[in-house]
Amino acid sequence: MSSTSTSRTRLTDLADMAGVSTATVSRVLNGKPGVAGETRQSVLQALDLLGYERPERLRGRSVGLIGLVVPELTNPVFPLFAQRISASLASSGFTPLLCTQVAGGTTEDEFTEMLRDHGVDGIVFVSGLHADRKASTERYHRLRSDGVPMVLVNGYIDGLDASFISADDVEAMELAVRHLSSLGHQQIGLAVGPDRFTPVVRKIEGFAAAMKQNLGVIDTAPWVSSSLFTLEGGQAAAKELIEKGCTGIVCASDVMALGAVKAARALGLRVPEDVSVIGYDDSPLIAFTDPPLTTIRQRVEEMSAAAVNALLSEIGGGGAPRTELVYSPELIVRGSTAPAPPRPS
Secondary structure, rough: OOOHHHHHHHHHHHHHHHHHHHHHHHHHHOOOOOOOOOOHHHHHHHHHHHHOOOOOOOOOOOEEEOOOOEEEOOOOOEEEEEEEEHHHHHHHOOOEEEEEEOOOOOOHHHHHHHHHOOOOOOOEEEEEEHEEOOOOOOHHHHHHHHOOOEEEEOOOOOOOOOEEEEEOOOOOOOOOHHHHHOOOOOEEEEEEEEOOOOOHHHHHHHHHHHHHHHOOOOOHHHHEEEEEHHHHHHHHHHHHHHOOOOOOEOOHHHHHHHHHEEEEEEOOOOOOOOOOOEEEEOOOOOOHHOOOOEEEOOOOOHHHHHHHHHHHHHHHOOOOOOEEEEEEEEEEOOOOOOOOOOOOO
């Protein structure tokens, strides 16, 4: 019997025992995507029961594992994303492998290779290098060409055949600026992180549009201060804006907003009587700060569920959306915003 005939016989035997088509068996043996985890496991079990040797790439393969790559967990919104995505994966029968990046630690590329070595069924990237406009996009195109299912949260790469889930940063700035202008604030500043990141660029664009729409301000460059996504970064950016005369400050994260409150107090000013501050994310416990923080809430639960649904749809062979799903944020008004102080006569 020829090797081709033997191969066809093996595919037929495996298909009959697993209850699937020979095409599905072929996809599993060749490590191709588009096969549900349960179906893949049935084919592998049939291999073992019939005494066929597993292809090397499938030996020890862990079925039902999903890689979850997130930034450092010092920003409370990232643990929240990790928790929500992990819970959604677990409820669908998958096990998340959490990979947390820290400065000087394992890189995103190193984590990705580790996950591929573990034979994960897919990967979710949250605020990773896909959000950095200066980073190479080759790594994601390579994953796509290799057939690795993936979803990217809060970042966008034009031309990449993948699912993207993002918060609407432009609408977030409209909500924040409109709220402050309705309270009588005329000089409003934006404290953001480095402008190489897609969410930052979108916030700056949204801020400019909102300032023009609500206050008629054309040139907003003087009212944007870029720093680090840290408490110290927020403090430095807010200090610069307050010294320029801003009575309202919109921040790109809740952590930066806490830095802005600290900056105001260091200058002898009160929040919100002298300076109003708005955060971004609505991180856990932020409602219990002093004062409780007015913030823009990312819809983390809905975004996490959408990311998991898109990934599992692709893993199962369905059609995951090859576009960016953008989720509207929500303004949460608390105690860190108030009417603008009277102007000096």
